[in-house]
Structure formats: structure tokens, C-alpha cells
Amino acid sequence: MKLLIEIIGYIAIIAGFYAATKKEMTHFRIWHTISSVFYVVYGFFLDSIPLIISGIIFCFIHIYHLKKKDKSVSK
Secondary structure (H helix, E strand, C coil), rough: HHHHHHHHHHHHHHHHHHHHHHCCCCHHHHHHHHHHHHHHHHHHHHHHHHHHHHHHHHHHHHHHHHHHHHHHHHH
16 A cells, blocks of 8 residues: 555656646646646645645646636637
């Protein structure tokens, strides 16, 4: 089980680093949201409230901006 938890943490890190390589903001937000979801899961396994809270906040921020951009594109 410990190995699985560590793998989830590494996936979160890799997705975050990959997000940082994206030049287009939409792709950055998508990949950072994926990273944040993995951080939330990782935080639950570690029982780390700061990790969970920050991951959830990042998810809300990115999803808000993705939906906002989607609405402006569809007009």
C-alpha cells in the first residue's frame, strides 16, 4: 500500500512538472488540475489537510477559468 501511495505522489509531481512545460494556458490548466486531483488523493492517504485544501482550491480555480474561457469561446 505504501508503494501505491508513493506512486500517486510521483504522478502528481510529474503531472505538475508537465503542466509547467505547457505554453498554452488551457493545456496548463488541464494538466495542473490533473496534478491537483492526484495531490488531493495523495493528501487523503497521508492525512494531510494542507495538501488536500490546496489541491481542492487549485482544482476550483482552474475549473472556473476553463469554464469561463469555454463560455467566451462559444459566444
